[in-house]
Amino acid sequence: MLSKLDKAIIGLISRDIPLVKEPFRDIARTLGIKERALLKRIRFFKASGLMRKFAAILNHKKIGFRYNAMVVWNIPESIIDKAGRIMASFDEVSHCYQRKKKHEWDYNLYSMIHGRTRKECLSVVKKISDKLSGGFDHKALFSFKEEKKTGARY
Amino acid sequence: MSRSLKRRDDLNALDKRILNRLQEDIPFEKRPWGITARELGITEDFIMERIAFFKKKDIIRRISAVFSPRKINFVSTLAAVKIIPGNINKAVKKINSYHEVTHNYRRSGEYDLWFTLVAKNKKRIARIMRQLKSDKNIKEISEFPAIKLFKISVKFPV
Known part of the structure; x- marks a missing residue:
């Protein structure tokens, strides 16, 4: 406590x-x-791991990382751990979560990819997809405007 | 868009070393900047000057602790909304008005906005979801709570 x-x-x-x-x-x-x-x-x-880090939070756009894609994947439950580990192994992937599916939203694995160009992001998506080698349905949702980014208030 | 800093190349090699180092934990000691400066072979005054500059240019947004919400008994989630065409700015304003909303991005695809929330409990999240659902600019809202975390490591090689 x-x-x-x-x-x-x-x-x-x-x-x-x-x-x-x-x-x-x-x-x-x-x-x-x-x-x-x-x-x-x-x-x-x-x-104790309560705190992840105590560090500088950079504005990624200002240091050249202008593009980010939240890639959503539909991965069979049986291999989701393996797929999650594969995605996590990429430096360009900052976040990777398994999330609940929803009606009309058949995606359960999310990976956030950052890149200097759109092409760079898509090439990482391709590499991940090749490594998963199942041709799983996915789509890259590119951000085109940051409306808010701040730290959590505790 | 970045106006003040047009290109990444505007940072020199030392600036890059400083920024890369500062994305790691600062020393939990009396004089964190002094120790960090020594590691990099520069002076405390100089590193503080550069940090002030990076903050002024909004290259560094802040230097702070980042906690794992769940581990300090907070709840986090991801949500997405579909907006009534033409009303996105009003919806953004409403969503951003909650201090629990930490990130909010417009994205391609069927959902117009994707945002994350960190709140003190599930009840608070549910309340915000309900309030947003009844907002007249929001057509549909969905929540995608995390089941498993595979990675979180936001670090950019400068």
């Missing part, structure tokens, strides 16, 4: 931290705790 203090820490460090020499000192002060105690909790969050 997370304590009230843990929740307060998570809430604060999920937002942009101050760009000062000792950012954790500032955060600790806001929380009314010792910097050492804060760092200890952060190390615990990381070690």
Whole structure:
């Protein structure tokens, strides 16, 4: 169980931290705790896997990755783990999830592919498709406008 | 579209090293920038100057912790909507008004918008879904909850 203090820490460090020499000192002060105690909790969050990373989030468009395709696949349940692992093995795939199918939406595996060009994205789709070697139905849903991108609020 | 930075090449080799390093965990120490700078063979002042610049240019959106929602007892999901033609901007405004909506993209295909939600519980997600369903600009809404996570690793080689 997370304590009230843990929740307060998570809430604060999920937002942009101050760009000062000792950012954790500032955060600790806001929380009314010792910097050492804060760092200890952060190390615990990381070690326990609650926290995935504590890093810079880049604007992918500004560094040349202008295209992203959410590729949805219809994969038989019996091989979905294998297919998921194959997709996950590609560097260009940032997210891969199995999701529930819906009426008139026969797709259960989702992979997010990033590329500098549309062609680059499609070539990864092709490589994945070849590796799966089942000719499974899929489609690449290219994003043409980012309407919102922000961190979660805890 | 990026106005301030036209091409990736506008970043020099050192900038790229800094950006690649910053996409990994920062040190959980008193002076994280100082330690990172030393790793890269530069000074604390210099790296902080570059970070400020990258933020100003919106190359770095933020430097923060990223949690696994489920592991801290939050719920996340993916949803998609079909919009009444011509009303997309109103629908976007409505969807984005929820702080629980973290990403929202227009995409090709039969659904106009795909967005992710992170909320404190399932009830809250269901409530947002209900409210959006009754929005007059939204024709249809579907939720695609995750069953299994195979990968999440958002890192861009600069």
